Amino acid sequence: MYEKYVKILKEHTLKVTSPRLEILRYLDEHHTHPNVEEIYSSLKKKHPSLSRTTVYNSLEILKKKRIIQSLTISGSELRYDIHEGLHHHFICTHCGTIFDIAITCPNMDRTLYGGHRVEEVQGYFKGICKKCHTKEKRRNNNG
Amino acid sequence: MYEKYVKILKEHTLKVTSPRLEILRYLDEHHTHPNVEEIYSSLKKKHPSLSRTTVYNSLEILKKKRIIQSLTISGSELRYDIHEGLHHHFICTHCGTIFDIAITCPNMDRTLYGGHRVEEVQGYFKGICKKCHTKEKRRNNNG
DNA sequence: CTACTAAATTGTAATGATTACAAATTATAA
DNA sequence: TTATAATTTGTAATCATTACAATTTAGTAG
Known part of the structure; x- marks a missing residue:
């Protein structure tokens, strides 16, 4: 186990x-x-x-x-x-859910930038997820 | 003014x-x-x-x-x-300094991903800056 | 210019995530 | 089996941020 x-x-x-x-x-x-x-x-x-x-x-x-x-x-x-494997992340600022974003990015594997030692690369996308966005629309239509 | x-x-x-x-x-x-x-x-x-x-x-x-x-x-x-203009950021986990990173990135202007509405895209590079890294080496050599 | 009102500012008190710390417990190596 | 350094635990700080109510103020209408 x-x-x-x-x-x-x-x-x-x-x-x-x-x-x-x-x-x-x-x-x-x-x-x-x-x-x-x-x-x-x-x-x-x-x-x-x-x-x-x-x-x-x-x-x-x-x-x-x-x-x-x-x-x-x-x-x-x-x-x-x-x-496990580099990937980016999306966070919904409405419900807080975070999920993986599978897009390729040429800067993900960088270990050096202008003499600075890069140890982590993180790509964050912040916005409203599909689910929350749909709910929001529905609320507006009904209200 | x-x-x-x-x-x-x-x-x-x-x-x-x-x-x-x-x-x-x-x-x-x-x-x-x-x-x-x-x-x-x-x-x-x-x-x-x-x-x-x-x-x-x-x-x-x-x-x-x-x-x-x-x-x-x-x-x-x-x-x-x-x-003012999209750019990425580097933070030195040693001294806390943050500076701008001027690299092009194909995902920076995204406003949509898989039906989710993207409002912010942030690229973070975390590591040890040149200055801190140099200091560290010097300390090791002298100690 | 004056008065009104909603919005902004202020200070204090709470909250929530994280860290500090010391005592008790435990994983590992001899 | 024992020794010991590392880990776990619980409580008490700390630090960033938010809640809230009272005071002040920017912008507007008269």
């Missing part, structure tokens, strides 16, 4: 602990770009002893090892994502 | 107030992508009655009118920028 995540942790010389395994699994199974609170409250159900601080700590170290990435797209809270 | 900013406000049907003029001027003269605190404490010197809340409110409305934009690049605070 967890061998996959044990392997990832060991490959990165991280101690194998229950919170780390659970968090990795959660992110692997939920590609919803959850925030800390969502991860915490979901895992807390099965592991009542889990501490919110541990979730913060674990995410931090997983990020440092580049196993996951954090998105600053929302502006009010970090959202987390298992790191 | 402020005619330029008065004009901008009037063109967007915004009331012309001292805080708005000062904030616009500040952003026009400081392309450093400041956060709220920097703007506030700088303007507070000349206008002691200025309230931090007013800075938040004014930035909000200027953003809504698309006169300025907010950057979520840092992850802990919003950074502000006069909106």
Whole structure:
């Protein structure tokens, strides 16, 4: 069940602990770009002893090892994502949903720009998603 | 002195107030992508009655009118920028400096993606700037 | 120029995400 | 099995931002 995540942790010389395994699994199974609170409250159900601080700590170290990435797209809270292949993100400023954007981009793989060392490249698209936009139109027509 | 900013406000049907003029001027003269605190404490010197809340409110409305934009690049605070021509941004995770990135990008002008309405496109590059990187190397050599 | 009104400004109090920190626990290696 | 450094935990800060009510003011109509 967890061998996959044990392997990832060991490959990165991280101690194998229950919170780390659970968090990795959660992110692997939920590609919803959850925030800390969502991860915490979901895992807390099965592991009542889990501490919110541990979730913060674990995410931090997983990020440092580049196993996951954090998105600053929302502006009010970090959202987390298992790191698998570069892609861009869209956030709906109405409902908060974030989803992956599959467009090619010539600047995605940059590791250098004008002598500066680039470690992360993030493309954010912000706007109103189809669903919210449709609802909005319907409301206007009926009102 | 402020005619330029008065004009901008009037063109967007915004009331012309001292805080708005000062904030616009500040952003026009400081392309450093400041956060709220920097703007506030700088303007507070000349206008002691200025309230931090007013800075938040004014930035909000200027953003809504698309006169300025907010950057979520840092992850802990919003950074502000006069909106003039699309460009990407680099942030040094070591010293916090943000600067403009002048690269062309085919996805910058998108207003639609898969039925979703795109209102902002932001390209963020995160890493270590040249200056910090050089300092780091020097420290390692001497230590 | 004056008076009116909606909008903007102000200050304080709350909120929410994140970090600091110290004590208890635990994964790993000897 | 033991030692120990790392991790986890809970609580208490901190920091950016928002809520809100009272005061002031910009713009407009008379």
